[in-house]
Amino acid sequence: MTTSPAIVILSDAALPTGRRIAEALGGEVHGLARRVADGADLGFDDTGAHLADLFRQGRPIIGLMAAGAIIRLLAPHLNDKLREPPVLVVAEDGSAVVPLLGGHHGANDLARRIAALLEGVAAITTAGDLKFGVALDAPPEGWVLANPEDSKRVMADLVAGGSIRLEGDAPWPTESGLPFSTDGDVVLAVSDTAVAPPANGLLYHPKTLVLGIGCERGADGDEALKLALESLTEAGLSPASVGLVASIDVKADEAAVHHVASHFGCSARFFDAATLEAQTPRLKHPSDIVFAEVGCHGVSEGAALASVGASGELIAAKRKSRRATCAIARAVEPFTAANLSGRARGKLMVVGIGPGSNGWRSPEVSAMVSASTDLVGYSLYLDLLGPLTKSKTRHDFDLGKEEARVRHAMELAGEGKSVALVCSGDAGIYAMATLVFELLDKSDGPEGLTAQARRIKIAVSPGISALQAAAARAGAPLGHDFCTISLSDLLTPWEDIKRRVTAAGEGDFVIAFYNPVSRKRRTQLAWARDKLLEHRPTSTPVILATNLGREGELIRIVPLGSLNVDDVDMLTVVVVGSSNSTTVATGDGRSWVYTPRGYARKEGTAMTQVGTQISGDAA
Structure with missing residues (x-):
């Protein structure tokens, strides 16, 4: 879970202010997809559902929207004041900042910071904060209040004119405007021992x-x-x-x-x-x-x-x-994130960013990238992350050098860092996740990983693969059995690739060809085309999907018999239909590819009965 704030905007007009807040606070801009054309770190379709999800995660929320709207949307989810994250609204022009929830859990402080940044007004309404400049139920990092249920009564007594005395050592209350007195009737006790809270006050435990x-x-x-x-x-x-x-x-x-x-x-x-x-x-x-x-x-x-x-x-x-x-x-001082010694257990997050566009990147992947300290990947893939790379240490690699890239990421994690190893598409499909585990499996010997790198924590998060993206853009070619084959012979002998293409052709699978060509390798795709023509018609639809999800996206559908290798480059995924795959046109003249789910040849099914409806659990 990340504690960096989510700045939620509903229009392009709010983007400049949202971006300023995000950059100042280390947060992310989340934009309503149908109204925010570009520039957001994460898109969403349903404002209420997205706000509820952020709230359940405990994520600080800063909404550039009407206060009434965010109140109505979050009202059904309010059930525990002590666990609610900060929720604030900011006027689109930055003139006013209002903490709505979690005032004592950071919202008031956030409001002051944002107001100073935007030269606006922080509308703080919490009585204790206004009068004394401190929230007794929200001690600073490194401190825990043992009896928060008594804080409201204690603060009310102080606001009404009561005095306070400190038993123990804690600098932060004495730096506030609290009315301290040697004979105060309200007690603030400080201890790391197992003692009961004072009857007329609050007990704080320092995390020492x-x-x-x-x-x-x-x-x-x-x-x-x-x-x-x-x-x-x-x-x-x-x-x-x-x-x-x-x-x-x-x-x-x-x-x-x-x-x-x-x-x-x-x-x-x-x-x-x-x-x-x-x-x-x-x-x-x-x-x-x-x-x-x-x-x-x-x-x-x-x-x-x-x-x-x-x-x-x-x-x-x-x-x-x-x-x-x-x-x-x-320890003499409480432990905080800033004063911990030693080394944390490093974490390697292997993430698939899909084609790279915000809309096709999962929230989990975005959260992992946000939580990382270091990013490792091919330069183009890191560039596609846009604002998410801000404040991260980048480790750029050229295309190729995959083992060096993965080894570097694992050794960085071994140093105690949180590292995101960034892959296009899905991290586990012809990508870096496999190499991570290969290196772990073969980590012994002088060329192996360091001991620290073998002890890291690993998480793998999926992304939209090129196969899925091509299928979605072209229709539903994966409606029945399919397989993927890489035509690159850098790591796989060409004889093995030929055997797999032959088997897939005989089995009548829909086939997605990855790495179909390169600058020097132009013959493999032609061989595969000719081999498949031995098993399926020349009219079999072939999808050529280039620059999926990015600028310059191009989707072409051609017959297998007319597939020209020169129409394919390194950024193209080639999806060849089975003998049952076909095309259908919609009223706007567009052609789509689909593969029947298998009913076409099955006697007595809906597909063999004229005028009957489609049946089955996926209909």
């Missing part, structure tokens, strides 16, 4: 605790979590103050470590053996056995201490279960 976790390979996640919870209880510490889970880098892909981090809703960070070994003088239980196995004298204590630095302290020594260890350290 780190759990150092060690475990055997394949250890059960619930065992490690149970040990962590028992360690906190024995030390009298609050689970809400856990801000980090840490371990040695060889455990970066260990499910048990990530299971513990997921339970506490925090990041996991990893350190190499040398960094942990430097903590040996501070360890309570150094072990020569551990040193012999991983190169440092302590994993759980060492990782906890490395996370908090020289100013932090170990407050709970290593405890053991059957296959895991846990130690706890306390």
Whole structure:
């Protein structure tokens, strides 16, 4: 899930303002497809459904639309004030910014930032924010309010003239306009221990605790979590103050470590053996056995201490279960995204962007690209992402060099980065996803991947393939059995390709030919044409689809017997119909290709009965 805001616009007129906001906040412009011709990062067709989806994701929403419209559209989805994301409306000319929901969850701050950017007015209506400049139910990053249900009453008491006293150490309340007094009747308590909230106030837990976790390979996640919870209880510490889970880098892909981090809703960070070994003088239980196995004298204590630095302290020594260890350290300052040490487990997101146009790129792919720090791909494919590449580090590659491209992406992820490996079409169809797993499978040896690159997290997201795009543009040629064959003999022997073309011809499959020609390779498509003519009529329709979904798109339908290799280039997908494929014309004179679903030869079906309707579950 991404927390970058979605700037929702309904017309081209709102695009300049929406783009300014997106660039300033690191967000995306989402445009209503039928009204926003170009320039949006993501298109949508149904405003209500799109807003509801963003809201359910917890995504901050900034709507350049009427306040009444967004209120009516989101009203059915309001059910939990404490979990609602920020929702704001902005006047199209930028004159007014109104936080509607989530004022204490960032909406008020966003409103002020946007108003300053657009030289408009932020219409803040939250009483506490107006009077004291602080929202007690929305502490800053690194802090957790233990009893949010009491915040409304406490703020009402303060607005009515009450005074407040601080028990513990927290800089952010004292920097506000709150009425502090040594004998204040309202208490703000700060503690990382397991204590009850004050009867007349609020309790805040700073996220200053780190759990150092060690475990055997394949250890059960619930065992490690149970040990962590028992360690906190024995030390009298609050689970809400856990801000980090840490371990040695060889455990970066260990499910048990990530299971513990997921339970506490925090990041996991990893350190190499040398960094942990430097903590040996501070360890309570150094072990020569551990040193012999991983190169440092302590994993759980060492990782906890490395996370908090020289100013932090170990407050709970290593405890053991059957296959895991846990130690706890306390940092001087709460953990935030900006001050985490160690290395995250890197993530490689292999994404298919379809033909490259916004409308044909899935929301999941757009979200993955947005969440990445680095983009790796052929330069043209990265260019097709348009504004989504902003603030990302690009790693451009020429066409070809696929293994170098994938290896580079995996090694970047091994450094702890979030990397999007960008492919056209679908990432798993004649694209880079396969090579990712090939490299993992053959990663041993001097030419293999580094150990860090083998421990990355991998996600693959589908895209519209050239095959699907060509079929949709031309009609429904894939209505029955089909196959795909690459005519490139760079990786596949030509004899194998010939055998596959022959088999597909004999089997009467609809065939999509990828890589039909190149500058130097002009004979394979002609051979395939002649071979298929042995099995299907010369009138068999062939679709030539060029520049699908992009400027210069060209769809041609020709008979198989007239297929001319010179009409095909490297950006063309060739789809050859089966012996049953045919064309049909619509009233506007356009021809379409379709392949019957198989009923044409089946006795007693609707297709053999004149005047009967089409039957079947797909009709």
